[in-house]
Each structure stands twice: as C-alpha cells, then as structure tokens.
Amino acid sequence: MNSAQTIDLPEAAPLLAPVVLQIQDLRVHFETAGGPVKAVDGVSFQLRERQKLGLVGESGSGKSTVALALMRLIRPPGRIVSGRIDLEGNNLLDLTEERMRRVRLARISLVTQGAMNSLNPVLRVRDQVRDGLKDHDERFSVQEFKVRLDHLLDRVGLSRRVASMFPHELSGGMKQRVCIAIAISLRPKVIIADEPTSALDVLFQRQIMETLRSVQDELGAASILIGHDMGLMAQAVDTVGVMYAGKLVEVGAVRDVFAEPLHPYTQALIGSLPSLERKAQMLPIAGSPPSLLNRPAAAPFAPRCPVALARCALEDPPLREIRPNHWVACHLY
C-alpha cells in the first residue's frame, strides 16, 4: 500500500535532524449532495526540523485543505476521514478540541493570504500580540511583555513604534509581518504559510519571504509554504511537493525537481512560467482539473497529459521513488 507509506523528504535539512511532523495517508472529504468530494486523497510526507517544504498546485488541488487539516480547522461539510498527523509524537487527530486549541499557535501556526485582514481593526498591534499569548496562559509582567514584543518586532523587521499602531496605519506588507510576529510568538515547531504574499507586490513578497526564512532559522522550526508560483518555490523552499487533484504527484529536492521535473504536470507547471530572459510563448496547460467527485481509478492528469499511456485511463499510479529521494506518481516511470 504505497499511499500509506511515508516519504522522507530529502535534502538540505540535515537528514539526521529529528522528524517534527509526520503525515500519513491524510484524507479530507467534503460531503455534497452528489457524494463526497475528495479534496485530499491520501497524502503522506514527513518534515524534519529546519526543513522548508513547498506545496504547489493549481486552485482546487487540495494544497490549502492540507494546511487547514494540519491545523484541524476543517469545517463541515468538510471532514478528515482518515490518516494520522503526528506532531512531535502526538497524533493531532486524537486530541480533544481544547488540547488542539493549545497546540495551535504554540506548536504549529498558520499564516494565510488573508491573515493581514484578520487583524482586529480596533486593537493596537501590541494588544493583538498579547491576546495570543494570554490565550495560551502565558504569564508575564508588563516589563517582560515589552521585552518580548520588542524582540518579536525586531525579528520580523518592524520598527518598535508599530506596537502602538492600529492595523489601518500599516501597509499590507507591514500587516503581514505583524501576523508573522503573532504566528511565531510562542515559538512553534512548524510554521505553515498559505499563499502569504499573493496579494502583495514582488518587493513586499520578497521581503516577507525573507522574514519568514530568518524567523524559521532562528526558531529551528520546519515550514510549509503553500502556493501556485513555481518561481517563488525555487527561491524559498528546499523541498517541493506538487499536488494535483488531492494527491502528491511529485516530491523531491527543489534542485532535482527543477533540474529534471519527472511528472508531465510538473513539467507543464514549469513550462507555463513567463521568462524574464527572452520573449517566448508561454505554454498554457490545456484543459482543466478533474472533478473530485466520483473519481475513476485513473491517473488524474491523464485527460490533460500530452504523453498519456493507455494504462493511465485504467489505473491510478502510486507515488514511487524513481530517483534517490525523488518521488513521482506516473506510469511513464
């Protein structure tokens, strides 16, 4: 049973670094009148300390649903149907809601695209940070809190004056930094960033990504960056997982994946990127992603795949290690 097998993500993070997060055969379904929509359909991977994983895919590929499942924030009609999410040895899916609430932010935290709009408009930055800490029963004197807050603001590259400002006084990039400051305020082991910069300009995008990288290195945490931009992945992560129709179809070190993308979908994703070096036709990926309802046993990308085999219509290929530490779910290999 390959889908239940856990893939050890390769690269950069020293292979001896301890595993902090292990996901096995995660399945998330959304109940609809027509039957279950399998948004996440058997995803497994593990993450070591300091590792930077990128999950990339089109909208509807299930990448954001993975993020929400890891935080246990899937709302009805969605439901985690099966799987394990082991964070530092505890299966998050076994925790009570109250225990899970304490794990969020403290052990695993999430920064989303809309995060900057989730700040409370009538609270100063200082009070928003304090609320998060208090919620987790952190006790501190006024003086201790000030030291802590200053340190957090320094780390995300904000002036200490920002502490007494309201969200509307800040630019989008600055608000996103406040969100990162809150996300790391309890020193989590895993930081998930779901399209944290897609509403921002390239300049802010870069600054936010560099801020995330530096806070992650300082905390020794692992991170998961979710997005659809392969260019950003090349710059920001060390390991990349390509998702298609609720499954991982390719996983490998970012250098390996860019040097030799194995899955036709990964090849198409890279081929659709506009270049800054020469004017060339950008190659769109023909067709659209399959319905996740009543999915046939077939390679999900087959209808759009330029090199599909007869077998692809009959059998869904499992994720297999084709090169050392380079995994792909494709009948071509």
Added chain:
Amino acid sequence: MSSLIEAREVTKRFGGGLLQANASVALDGFSLAIEASPASITAVVGESGSGKTTLGRLLLGLTAPSEGQVLYRGKDTRALSTRERRQFHRDVQAIFQDPYEVFNPFYKVDHVLEVPAIKFGLAPSRKAARKLIEQALSEVGLRPEETLGRHPHQLSGGQRQRIMVARALLMRPKLIVADEPVSMVDASLRATILEMLRRLNQEYGISLVYITHDLTTAYQISQNVIVLYRGSVAEAGDVEKVVKEPAHPYTQLLIGSIPLPDPDRPWQPLMTRAESAEPHGAGCKFAPRCPFADVTDPRCRQVEPPFFKPEPRRVVSCYRLRSSPTVPHQDLTKVLSEPGDLTDSTLGLNPSAAAG
C-alpha cells in the same frame, strides 16, 4: 491626426477637502497618447498606490482628472456628444482583475455579451447577435453550448475572465485597458489569457494598455513599459532595455525581487532602505527608500527629478542620469515611439540587484 486617446498633463487627487491640504495625489502630471494604429502594447507597472489603476480608469473615462485633460480623438472626454461618447465606449474596452465582480449574479452570463451586442447595434437581429457571441466565445477557447445559459457562479474564474476577453473581442475595440487581468488566476491560466491578449493585438490590431505589478508578464507581452512610483513615472522605455538594464533604482529593486524559477540563481541582496511609514517630503518620491539618495545629488531631497533621456526610447526620472539631456514630461509618447537603439549601450548603472 489626433490620437485615439490621450492623457494630457493629467493629475488626479483624492480627498483633501476644500484646501486640498491632505489630498493624496494618485497621478501627477502624466502625459501619454495611444494611437489606434499601429496597434501597440504598453505596459504600466507599479506597486499598489503607484497610480496605475487610476491611470486605467482615466483612460476608460470612469473618472475625471483633477487637472489636465483626457482626450478621445482630440476631444475632451467630458465634452463628448452622446454619439461620440457611445463611439468612445465602443472603441475603448476594459478587462478587470476580478472576473467575478463585473458580473451581475442574477443574470445569466449571456447578459454581459447580449447587452453590448444589441445596444451597440453590432448585429441586425437577435439571431445574428447570438451568432456573433458564439463566434467570440469560440475564439477565446470556450464552448458556447457549455457557457451560455449559465450563471456566473457556475463558471470558474478562468472561464469568467475569458468571457470578459470574448466581450472585449465582440466589440472590436481599438484599445483594451486590461487592469491586472491575470493576477488572480493560476500560472497555467495566466499563460492562456496573456496569449489571448497577445493574439487580440496581433491578429485584430487592437492596442493594449496592460496594467500590472508583474514585470515578467509585462516583459512577455509589451513593447514599451512605463514604471510608475507614487503617481510619477520613474522610468519608461523599450521593455527589452528596461528589463535587461534597469536604470532607475526603483526599477532595479523591482526586477531584483522577481523570484526566478531557478534554485541556483537565488535572490541577490536588495539595495533599499526599510519601508517607512513617513510621508515623503519635497524632491524625488523614491528618495526615502533609495540607496543612492543624498550621495547622488543634493537635489534628490529638494526637487523632483525631470526626465533624463540617456538613450533613444528611454526616459529615467533620476539624478544619477543627470549628464543626459532632459525632456519635458509631455514628450513621453514621442520618446516611446522612437525606433530605439539596437546596439547594446551601457548606462554604467547596472547593479547586482538586476536580474541576469
């Protein structure tokens, strides 16, 4: 002959009340003319707050300038007769960022296509209109039978955006102003829509003003690029030159921040100062963030730099190019229509922050 559309020393201010003490300037003394032919693609690039969307709205006649004029075929858009106005709205079409907001959710998508077809008398009968609509949908890669008769929420974002392209096509305009048409869609769809815009330009001779924050797609589809910073032109010219050899520190910063899809070519260190929440004073608007302000010229903090023209078909609003001749702001169009220098000139400013 007068240009199809021309912004003549246009300034747009928002807010500020009677004395305009607190008014924010979205666009500051901007001049540009777009000709109906030859069909061109001009990219307008900038971050949020650069004035790029305001410029688009001015060209579309959706907002009036605070100072200066927007002219349609030589006539102020505020003084057009009913007939001229109708012609203006047919000649100049818009494609916006969010392909959901432009649809009325209560109507079927047919509505956005039928209304212009009938209102502008594109077809003599309903049946003929239907035929035109189906043809336009096919041209953007949509199957009419799967698209017509549906409500907007039943279609994907990409389908909705393609309907807007089909609508623009149906009108056979002279100019399309496309404001961030691909910033909300996936990479693959982005390629599809940009290729369509390019085809509209090449096959149907439609000029395009492509407004974006993404220099990479601007590079791919345009001939000229105008980089806006806080309502002023920082740099403008042949897109090939501007991207390969950016001269304004802001353009250099923008290009240096683009994530290249190559793990072996990481971002180079940025040359900038931290973003500050302080308003800028007199002088160059970019000075508070500029690594070269003060060391370049004392005027950086005193007088807004004029356009310096270091080579044909390029202007740069930066004192680092002060040895080059200056040109008035009104001459932007003239400079952009120059043949351009095909030799590899070196401005001697290309920093490590630039790509490549």
